[in-house]
Amino acid sequence: MTSHLTLYGPTVSSFTRICAIVAAEAGLTWEIIPTGSGSKEMAEHHPFMRSPAAYIDDLHFYESPAICSYLDRAHNQSALHPTAPEGQARMWQWINVASHYVFPITEERLVMPRVVAPLMGRTPDEKLIADALPVVRYHLNVVEARLQEVAFLAGAAYSLADSFMYPVIEATCAAPEGVAMVAEMPALKAWFDALGQRPAMQETAWPDITQMA
Numbered sequence: 001m002t003s004h005l006t007l008y009g010p011t012v013s014s015f016t017r018i019c020a021i022v023a024a025e026a027g028l029t030w031e032i033i034p035t036g037s038g039s040k041e042m043a044e045h046h047p048f049m050r051s052p053a054a055y056i057d058d059l060h061f062y063e064s065p066a067i068c069s070y071l072d073r074a075h076n077q078s079a080l081h082p083t084a085p086e087g088q089a090r091m092w093q094w095i096n097v098a099s100h101y102v103f104p105i106t107e108e109r110l111v112m113p114r115v116v117a118p119l120m121g122r123t124p125d126e127k128l129i130a131d132a133l134p135v136v137r138y139h140l141n142v143v144e145a146r147l148q149e150v151a152f153l154a155g156a157a158y159s160l161a162d163s164f165m166y167p168v169i170e171a172t173c174a175a176p177e178g179v180a181m182v183a184e185m186p187a188l189k190a191w192f193d194a195l196g197q198r199p200a201m202q203e204t205a206w207p208d209i210t211q212m213a
């Protein structure tokens with residue numbers, strides 16, 4: 001019987017999308033049960049109320065690296081895990097870079113104030129954005145330097161690391177400043193455009209940024 005992945009999280013959430021991308025890469029069916037991060041409902045699925053939480057094969061997981069590793073190993077012949085020790089280490093290195101460095105700065109100090117705040121009737125905090133832009137540029141340049149060396153973040157092949165970084169870069173490009181910076185970084189831009197053609201990216205594309213929760 002084909003497995004089905006149920007994710008609890010906001011419909012528009014980078015980490016929820018990362019898990020959906022890896023499910024789509026594995027050919028799994030998946031759904032998102034819209035659930036707000038930090039809500040009482042989310043606490044029923046994730047003790048720290050972060051998004052997403054996942055249910056599959058009568059198992060319950062939270063934390064995106066754990067969810068994605070399980071999906072790929074159990075349902076995709078580990079296709080997105082490099083086999084060599086160095087490649088595996090690089091994959092986890094870049095998953096952490098995406099999760100702990102690039103995501104927080106781009107989300108909190110560019111996408112939220114520039115894109116989400118106006119949707120909620122608030123004026124963007126221009127100083128917050130202006131102060132963050134050099135830091136955002138630095139982070140993106142670190143990714144650019146890596147992609148000038150190799151085709152994908154973990155090495156020669158697409159891996160979980162690319163599945164993590166792609167939605168973070170796409171969300172960054174919801175802000176005009178993000179689009180402009182990525183356009184100046186040829187290796188990152190080429191990687192981003194090529195990955196955007198993958199069916200998994202298209203199948204999981206956010207319906208409408210105005211639904212961001």
Ligand SMILES: N[C@@H](CCC(=O)N[C@@H](CS)C(=O)NCC(=O)O)C(=O)O
Pocket residue numbers: 013014015016037038049050051052062063064065099
């Ligand atoms: N370490 C978690 C991070 C998940 C995360 O931060 N998700 C965001 C939504 S994209 C969230 O829950 N934000 C709410 C908050 O930070 O309180 C994972 O890998 O799944």
